[in-house]
Amino acid sequence: MKEFEYNAVKAEFEAWKGQGLKLNMARGKPSLEQLELSRGLLTALDFDDCVADGVDARNYGELAGMPCARRYWAEMLDTTPEQCFVGGGSSLTMMYDLVAKAWSNGLLHSKRPWSQEKTVKFLCPVPGYDRHFRITESFGMELIPVKCGGDGPDMDEVERLVKDPQVKGIWCVPKYSNPDGFIYSDEVIGRIAALRPAAPDFLVIWDNAYCVHEIRGDYALFPDILKLCAEKGNPDLVFEFASTSKITLPGAGMAVMAASEANIKHMSRLMDAQMISCDKLNQLRQVRFLKDKAHTLELMKRHADVLRPRFDAFLRELDEEIRPLDIARWTEPRGGYFISLYTAPGCARRTVELCKEAGLVMTGAGAAYPYGKDPEDSHIRIAPSFPALADVEKAAQVFCTCLKLATLEWQGSECEP
C-alpha cells in the first residue's frame, strides 16, 4: 500500500478549496454535447404530415399512444405493439402512476387497493436508484433492502422474502443497473420470471432505463422479460419501462410501459380517468427522428463516444490515485450513467461532504439506499456524464483528494484512544 500522509493531502484539499470550483456530478444528466446530437429533433415533424395510421397527432385521442410509437417500442424491447403503452416524457412518472393505481384501485390480481392493506413492503435491491425508492416511500411502504451483486439481486433472499404476502413488489434496473452498472445474469432473470410470490398482485417493476445505453462495445442483446414471465406462467407479474430521455432530450422524450395485454387493458381502464391522451405530437416527433431500432443504435454509438471519455477520465484518475492505496473499490460499467465507488465503511458521507466544501457536488452519500441510509456509509455514486470533459478530469482529481482525506481522518479517529 502506497504511503499517503495527512498534511500533504490536507494541503491538496485546501488548494482545491482555494480555486472556488463549481462542479456538479450529482445526477445522471446528459452533457451539452449529447443534447447536440438531437438537434434534428425539433425540425423532425412536418405540420402537414402529422396523421399516421389514421390518427391525427395534433388532436385528442388514442390513450395508449400513436400506433407508430407503440411499434417503435415493440421493436426496441423485443415485444409487441399491443403490449406497449406509450406515454409522456417520463418513465419515472409512469412508474409512479402504476404504483399510485395499485394504491388507489389495485392491480389486475389485487384483492383490494394497496391503501387498504395494513402494511405494504417493497423489495429494493441495493445500491439502487434513489428516485425508485422514494416513489414507494412516498406511499408509506416499508422498504426492504436486498443485496444486488454483479449478477443481479440476491435471489435466494428474494425468493425467501416473497413468501410474505405483505411483500408486494421489487424494483429492478436489469441492464446497467443504477448505480453499479451491472447486467442481471440470465439465471437471475429466469428466477425473477419464475417467482411464486405469496401476494397474488406482486409487481416486478422492470426499469429498462439503459436498454440501448452501451458506453463500450456493441449493443448487448437482452432477454424480453415479458416473454420469459409468460413462459413461466407469470404473464402479469412484470411491468417494463423505458424512455428516450437519454436517447433524445431529457424530460422531452417519450416513455413506454410494456406489460401483458391483460395488464395493459386493466391499466388503460384506470388511466382513462387520468388522461385523454398523452402528447402524441411529441411521440410522432420522436419516431420521425429516431426511425427504428437500427437508427437508434447508431445514435447511441454517438452518445457513447461522448460519454466514454468522461468515464475513462474518472476511472483513470481512480486507477492512478486510489488503486495503489487500496482504500476503495469501484465498478467499471460497460453502459448506463454511473460508477459505484465503495469506500472503507464510514467514509462515504465524509468524502461527499469534503467534495462539497471543495466545490464539487456529488449525489448525497446513502442516496442509493432506502430512506437514504447506507448502513455501511460506504457507497458513493459517481455521475460523470454532465460536466465538460476537462471538468470531469478536475472533478476526478478533487474527488480523489477528498476520498484520501476522509479515509485519513477516519484512520486517525480509529487510532485515537
Place this chain on the structure above:
Amino acid sequence: MKEFEYNAVKAEFEAWKGQGLKLNMARGKPSLEQLELSRGLLTALDFDDCVADGVDARNYGELAGMPCARRYWAEMLDTTPEQCFVGGGSSLTMMYDLVAKAWSNGLLHSKRPWSQEKTVKFLCPVPGYDRHFRITESFGMELIPVKCGGDGPDMDEVERLVKDPQVKGIWCVPKYSNPDGFIYSDEVIGRIAALRPAAPDFLVIWDNAYCVHEIRGDYALFPDILKLCAEKGNPDLVFEFASTSKITLPGAGMAVMAASEANIKHMSRLMDAQMISCDKLNQLRQVRFLKDKAHTLELMKRHADVLRPRFDAFLRELDEEIRPLDIARWTEPRGGYFISLYTAPGCARRTVELCKEAGLVMTGAGAAYPYGKDPEDSHIRIAPSFPALADVEKAAQVFCTCLKLATLEWQGSECEP
C-alpha cells in the same frame, strides 16, 4: 305550438338513415381549421435558443416549470408566477394527480390521507363535465349532484352540504361552464371563496378551462379566485387549472395548476416523487408561439371565428325547427365548447340513440351527471366544434329530426293506456 306528426318525422328519420352518415359531435374537439391556427407552433423553437432565465429547456430540472411559462400563466390568470406550477399537456391529468395526492398523502390541511377516511363525498354541480366526475368516481368517492344555474352552483345547497365533514370538495368550471356555457356570477364566486366547510382540507377544483375561450364578443374579464379566497381568509381552499389544449393543439399544449404558495409548496414536495420535470421544451415552445396574453387573445379571436359559425348553424336549426314546437330548451353560450339542450323529461337517451342510428354520434345522454345518470333523462350535450361547417349543418338537421321523433314516441307512450 306548431303541429308535427309522427309519420312525416319518421319518414325524415328513415331518409337520414338511408344516407349512411358518419358524423361525430361527441367531444369538445377543435376542428381542422382550428388546428391550422397553430401551424407556427412546430417551428417556434430554435435549438440554439432553448435556454431561458438560465434554465436549459433541453435537460432535466425545474419541477414547477420554465420560469417564462410560469410568468405566462400568471398573466393569463391574473395571479403570480410563484402561484403557478406548469405541467405537461393536460390539465385533466393535473387535476387527477391532485385528487390522487389527496387520496394517498393528504392535502395541506388534511388530518389523514383521504384513502383512510371512511367515506369521501364530492360535490358535482350538474350538468357538468363527465371527465371531472369520473376522476372522483374512480377513487370510490360518493358524488353529490348540486344544481348549477345561470349564476353557477346553488350556493344555499353548497353551504348546507359543506357542513358535513365528509364532503371534501367541489368541481367548478366557472367561466363558460361545461356543458351549459354559464359564467358564475360575482356573488356566487364570492360565496365560494368565503365557504366555511367542516372539512379542514375541503378542495375547490376551479377548472378555468375556457378562461380565454370567447365565441362572441370581447374577452370577458374574470375575477382571480386565488386573490378572493385569500381575502376571505381561505388562501388554501382552491386549486385553479387551465391549459393551452384549446389554444394551440389538444394534448400537446401546456397545463397549469395555480394555488397559494403554501399549496404549491406542499404539492411540489409530493410531486417530486412523481417526476423530475415536465416537458419544458414544449413549455418553451408554447411561450415562444403564444408570447403573452394580448397575443393569445388575438389568436383566440381567430378560434372564435372558426367556432362561431358552427354554433350559429346549430342554434339556427334549433330556432327554426324546434323552438316553434316548444319541445326543448337550450343554452346560447358566449364561449366554451358546448350547447346544453334539455328535452322533455325522459326523451334525452332516446334522442341520442336515434341520432346514433342515423349516423350521428353525440355525447352519451346522462354523461353530464354523476355516474352517467341524468335523473330526468332530459339533458343532451351538443359539441359542434369538430365537424366541418357543412357537416354541423347536416348534423343539426339530423338532431332535430331525432329530437322530434323521440318526443313523439314519448308523447305516444304517455297517451297509451
